[in-house]
């Protein structure tokens with residue numbers, strides 16, 4: 081009898097496995113049949129980045145990649161595979177090909193015209209809801225919504241990104257960069273340092289204080305800097321670089337920037353644990369910390385909204401109190417929302433009097449609900465934090481291994497902040513920022529190669545849409561719920577659009593010089609060949625914000641210092657050449673996690689040396 085049971089158990093276990101395989105095979109065949117109708121080359125993959133379990137185990141199956149013939153699919157199963165393979169698969173399969181897995185059909189596009197249409201025609205090509213769920217922690221927002229809802233959000237949000245705000249970004253970025261560099265280069269041996277995980281750590285050992293920093297250290301620094309700039313320019317909360325995370329008011333577990341930093345650095349656990357309700361005895365410290373940080377941030381957002389509403393209604397314009405001045409995004413957003421509310425009420429009154437008092441004043445509101453306000457304030461931070469900090473992270477190794485580019489940018493910086501002009505920290509935004517074109521060229525070139533998003537997916541609205549792809553004008557019919565993803569990193573490097581050196585980092589390519597005046601400006605690339613900030617009505621509203629921040633930080637850095645590859649102790653590096661190679665290896669060894677990031681930033685570093 082017991083022998084029979086032992087014999088039966090493996091068979092019973094086999095049943096669910098068999099059912100899963102059957103279901104996946106059925107889905108794969110169904111998706112394959114759908115993809116055949118597209119009339120483009122097809123790559124079939126048994127597992128994809130949409131299988132969460134596969135993403136966890138994928139690194140252990142690297143060997144599949146080198147299996148002849150059968151290993152072809154491994155590279156397409158990575159989330160963000162285009163960052164490693166760029167335009168090359170398109171040279172084999174064409175400007176549009178389909179990747180078919182049991183989870184989906186995904187059409188990969190490497191054509192600037194089609195890419196432009198996909199970004200621009202937002203009513204026809206919409207954002208797939210599941211991919212944008214991450215932004216909805218506190219409510220629907222500009223980043224996640226589609227169609228008419230998007231128009232309503234954008235109308236209210238646009239006035240928040242104004243020049244007055246960029247001036248604030250400039251001043252705060254200079255201040256933060258100055259403090260960060262001061263700490264990195266002249267820190268007393270035992271000073272406290274606050275890491276990106278919100279915990280205190282020691283810097284001043286061989287990692288810091290003397291200008292030596294791994295890319296992991298700089299990742300922490302740039303993220304802290306970006307978060308402080310957002311907390312100032314986004315919410316009017318000013319903090320010093322080294323102490324922002326420590327100012328905790330009563331009733332909260334973290335300071336404003338501490339809660340923001342925690343939530344932004346832990347987006348995935350926050351999404352999973354944030355809304356979970358568990359009895360206390362079933363919880364663990366990280367779970368409790370996550371929930372407390374989510375709650376703290378919600379309260380800070382609510383306080384910001386009610387405080388700004390109160391001051392707006394009393395004519396105070398949102399300034400005063402703990403706030404610096406009314407140029408921050410939150411104040412401008414809430415003011416615009418209150419104005420839209422007043423306009424709606426006025427409209428309702430007019431409709432009522434026209435209909436003899438019988439009108440109900442129905443119809444959709446033009447303003448944002450409280451939860452949408454919270455949602456937007458949060459989404460600006462998610463969208464604006466990792467993106468700009470990441471660009472600074474990627475620019476650093478390229479600068480370190482290209483001293484001639486540092487001198488080229490330095491020339492511009494010296495001419496702008498020469499001996500008779502004020503140094504960066506006391507410079508004026510309106511007159512200084514436009515002159516730092518080479519700094520901006522460094523940002524464009526870094527985004528071209530290592531922007532935060534290697535590709536971007538859309539769904540066709542309705543039952544499906546036509547899309548014209550490639551030079552031969554082929555039109556494909558894309559049915560609903562088929563992903564169409566623009567391969568940014570392919571288009572950004574394809575030699576057809578960027579020449580034979582498309583994969584090399586050359587910021588000079590962005591500069592055009594007026595032959596008469598010698599004034600330099602940023603080159604406008606041919607239509608659709610550069611999409612780092614997207615394109616059309618849904619173009620990134622924080623583009624100028626990020627440019628101002630990046631340029632301010634780079635100018636502060638190269639005004640006083642130069643970067644050199646660091647021969648990191650305890651590694652196999654021996655020479656400057658080894659250190660340069662390690663930096664480029666760290667860059668190329670990147671992965672996608674919310675944005676593009678170096679997978680092992682601790683493996684290489686730079687030395688920040690005074691000029």
Ligand code: HEM
Pocket residue numbers: 207222223224234459460461463464465467468471527531532533536611612613614617618619620621622623625626
């Ligand atoms: C280097 C820095 C940045 C890059 C490369 C970047 C890139 C992008 C891209 C590609 C999109 C389109 C996303 C999509 O369609 O799914 C986008 C949208 C957006 N970005 Fe940025 N971004 C940057 C910085 C910022 C900053 C600093 C903020 C705010 C402070 C911001 C706020 C937003 C918002 C709110 C949207 C949604 C716009 C809409 O859908 O109408 N971004 N960004």
